[in-house]
Amino acid sequence: MTGYQPHPWHLVEPSPWPLVGGSAAFTLTVGLVMWFHYNSISLMILGLVMIVATMIQWWRDVIREATFQGCHTSYVLSGLRRGMVLFIVSEVFFFLAFFWAFFHSSLAPTVELGVTWPPVGVHPLNAFAVPLLNTAVLLSSGVTVTWAHHALMEGKRTEAIQSLAITVMLGLYFTGLQAWEYYEAPFTIADSVYGSTFFVATGFHGLHVIIGSTFLMVCLGRQVFYHYTSSHHFGFEAAAWYWHFVDVVWLFLYVCIYWWGS
Amino acid sequence: MSDPEPGTYKVAEVKTAPFDARFPNTNQARYCWQGYIDFHRCTNIRGEDYEPCQYFKHVYRAMCPKSWSDMWDEQRESGTFAGRV
Amino acid sequence: MATPAQLGLMDAASPVMEEMIYFHDHVMLVLILITCLIFYSMLVLISSKYIYRFLTDGHVIETVWTVIPAIILVVVALPSLKLLYLTDELDNPQLTIKSVGHQWYWSYEYTDYYDIEFDSYMLPLGDLSKGDARLLEVDNRVVLPVDTSVRVLVTAADVIHSWTVPSLGLKMDAVPGRLNQLALQCSRVGTFYGQCSEICGANHSFMPIVIEAVPVEVFEGWCDMMLDEE
Numbered sequence: 001m002t003g004y005q006p007h008p009w010h011l012v013e014p015s016p017w018p019l020v021g022g023s024a025a026f027t028l029t030v031g032l033v034m035w036f037h038y039n040s041i042s043l044m045i046l047g048l049v050m051i052v053a054t055m056i057q058w059w060r061d062v063i064r065e066a067t068f069q070g071c072h073t074s075y076v077l078s079g080l081r082r083g084m085v086l087f088i089v090s091e092v093f094f095f096l097a098f099f100w101a102f103f104h105s106s107l108a109p110t111v112e113l114g115v116t117w118p119p120v121g122v123h124p125l126n127a128f129a130v131p132l133l134n135t136a137v138l139l140s141s142g143v144t145v146t147w148a149h150h151a152l153m154e155g156k157r158t159e160a161i162q163s164l165a166i167t168v169m170l171g172l173y174f175t176g177l178q179a180w181e182y183y184e185a186p187f188t189i190a191d192s193v194y195g196s197t198f199f200v201a202t203g204f205h206g207l208h209v210i211i212g213s214t215f216l217m218v219c220l221g222r223q224v225f226y227h228y229t230s231s232h233h234f235g236f237e238a239a240a241w242y243w244h245f246v247d248v249v250w251l252f253l254y255v256c257i258y259w260w261g262s
Numbered sequence: 263m264s265d266p267e268p269g270t271y272k273v274a275e276v277k278t279a280p281f282d283a284r285f286p287n288t289n290q291a292r293y294c295w296q297g298y299i300d301f302h303r304c305t306n307i308r309g310e311d312y313e314p315c316q317y318f319k320h321v322y323r324a325m326c327p328k329s330w331s332d333m334w335d336e337q338r339e340s341g342t343f344a345g346r347v
Numbered sequence: 348m349a350t351p352a353q354l355g356l357m358d359a360a361s362p363v364m365e366e367m368i369y370f371h372d373h374v375m376l377v378l379i380l381i382t383c384l385i386f387y388s389m390l391v392l393i394s395s396k397y398i399y400r401f402l403t404d405g406h407v408i409e410t411v412w413t414v415i416p417a418i419i420l421v422v423v424a425l426p427s428l429k430l431l432y433l434t435d436e437l438d439n440p441q442l443t444i445k446s447v448g449h450q451w452y453w454s455y456e457y458t459d460y461y462d463i464e465f466d467s468y469m470l471p472l473g474d475l476s477k478g479d480a481r482l483l484e485v486d487n488r489v490v491l492p493v494d495t496s497v498r499v500l501v502t503a504a505d506v507i508h509s510w511t512v513p514s515l516g517l518k519m520d521a522v523p524g525r526l527n528q529l530a531l532q533c534s535r536v537g538t539f540y541g542q543c544s545e546i547c548g549a550n551h552s553f554m555p556i557v558i559e560a561v562p563v564e565v566f567e568g569w570c571d572m573m574l575d576e577e
Contacts, residue, residue, distance in 0.1 A: 110524060111295040114344030121344070271461075271570040273492050273563050278443040278459045288435065290500060291526040323458050324443045327502055327526070 008075040010065065017058040024050030059218075066235070067227045077234055084238045088245050091208070095249050098201040099256065105193040106261055113192060117261065122194045123186050124262035130181050131258045134174055135250065138209075141170035142247045145216070145240050152223070155230045164220045167243070171213035178206050194261075201257060205249055212246045215239040279324040290325060295345070297322030298334060302347035348480060348514070348540045357514040360539055360560070361532050363434055364516030370430050374423055381419070434516070437530040440498035444489070448501075448508025448521035448543065451550035455489055463573045469553045482552065483540045488559040492566035493536055499529040509545035512558055520545055533560035 028047030035044045065071040072080070106117040114120035125131060144167040151160035182199075189199040219236045222228060228236060285293040301318035308315060322331060337343035349357055359365040445456040449466075457463035470484040491497055501510045503521035510529075511518040519529045533539070541556040561569070 111291050112344065112524065114346075115292065115295065119344070271567045271574070273441060273495060273567060276442060276459050278440050278498065281437060281439065288527050289525050290528045291524070294526055320459075325500065325526070327445050327447055327500070328456055328458070328462070328464060329447070329504060 008073045010071040010073070010076045012065075015058070015061065017054055017061070020050070021054040021058065024054050063222070063227065063235075067222075072232075072234070080234055080238070084241060088241060091245065092249075095201070095204070095252075098197065098204065099252065102197040102201060102257060102261070105197055113194075117194070119192045119194050122191055124194075124198075125181060125185060125258065127254070127258040127262055130177055131254055134177050134181075135254050137170050137174045137177070138247050138250050141167045141174070142244060144170065145243050149236070149240055152228060152233055152236060153230050157223075161220065161223055164216065164223060168213055168216050168220055171209060171216060171243075175206065175209055175213065178202070178209070198257060198261075202253060205246070205253055208246045208249070212239070212243045215242055279321040294322055294325035294327075294330065297325055298331060299345045299347055302338070306347060348483070348538075359514065359516070359534075360537060361515040361517075361534055363430075363530070363532075364514060365534075366430055366433060367516045370426055373426060377419060377423060434530070437498055437528060438496055440530070441495045442492070443498045443500065444491070445500045445502070446489075446510050446521070446556075448503035448505075448510065448547065448554075450505050450548050451543075451554040453508075453510070453543075453554060453556060454504075455487075457570070457573075461570070461574050463570065465573070467557070469555050480540065483542070483555045483557070485555055485557045488538070488557045490559045490561060490566060490569045491531070491533060492563040493533045493560045495532065495563065497531040499531050501527045501529060506547050507545050508543050508547045508554070510541070510556060511544040512539050512541035512556055514539045515558070517541075518544055533558070536560050536562065 024047055026047075027043060027050055031041075031044030031047040034040050034042075109115050109117045109119065118124045144163045148160050148163040148167060151157075151163055187195045187198075189195045216239050219239045222235060227233075279293070279297070282293055284296070297318050301315055301322055304315035304318055305312065334343055334345075338347065356364075356368055356371060359368055442457075443459055445458070447454045447456070452466050452468045454464065454466045465487045467485045467487045467489065469482065470479070470486060472481065475481065475484060499510070499517075499519070501519045501521045502525060503523045505523065507523070508521040509518060510521055512531075515531060515533065517529055517531060519527045521527070537560055539558045539560065541558075543551055543554045543556075545551075547554075
């Protein structure tokens, strides 16, 4: 990044992370096969460590380019925005597939299930107990993340840190409640297509909550370390978009699978 | 609707399970299932000798693969059958 | 049954297959007309000496070459849909048979009144007689009466198979847990061959289907024979 640059784009420097990340993904894939077929988790652990290490260092480099080198011009930001939107749209279709599987199985239950939904012998969770609390928790976290955004834009540093911290804590609370609910559930992933669709759909949602919480935690750290300005904080905005997406998916999960599906 | 004497099989006299407007789909699994359920409900209520129940037996015999009805018979005996009969 | 180097479809042995052949001919006619027109246009274009540098758009011709193909597509789609729904029609079946796909053979059930059940395995090379079709003959054929409306229920016991008889215009996936219905009607006496049409494992190519369509009295005799054997 020396001297005159006749365009507003950010042309990235040579970086080891695509290659390292690819090797990590391959190691993880082979590691999963080793786990499934030989019940040996060592290669999978290695793959996971490599993935996490790549993510930390790659995004560290992105923060350096963005915050400290100023590579993220308004043009670059526009590209990042579109990229994030497309990523979230792809995630929407990812969940659409699970909802399709759920409705395919539940709207016309097969004879093996006793032609009813929930299937004969499956006792679903009470939608108005912990899942309703979870709904309240996630909706509140949507409020607090918006609060954090406004505080950030208005330059209220302490308020932004506090509200973001509350959002992260609500996210962790949700994960904890969900873990407890899984532990208590009277059915397993192996209990008919009910268990399969239930645990795959809510499980992947839970994974996304964990990813979103991590993303928000990183944003909280960056806010504490003065990375954000009141007008330039796309990292936070992307995390907030992602968090709202996770929130909306939960609402559909709650209404369709927990409530209607029980 | 008892079975005719062996050695006198006549296609013209065979009446297989007719088209049932409740099951218009290509997948006829529900027709088979419903016939099986109806027969066992019918005999549970009216007894084994009640002739009209035989119609449902005829339907499910025609529609269900042997392996399915045999499996359901076993499940009913062991109390794990999914349907209400 | 198909012959070596055969280009067209097999002779129809059912009303539905008859219709399918008519439809094939109809679509083929449309296709050949379009292909000829396009080839003619291409030849004229590349052999023409005329050049017009300022051609950027032509709304009239664009409308024409959008609307006319749309009409042609409708002309193809309407008989296609009609045939599609005709194939689904099962009018007052006389007889129900069940065909269950296994790795790697078919088993059949005739259970309208009696229980006639048998497995149908491919005949290995060593068991073939002179004139038999290699990889197509089976030990127990599906015997059916001609000119009779038959309901075939197709399912599978392990993986997905597909029950197919080209000369009757039939093909139905055999899916475990589903009971797929086919309407079968043979319009003439004969043996009709087919093969499993869904990759189902190592011996997928070695689980053929043979239908033997016979006069009704012969079928009745066959049923009695099968019952006596039990």
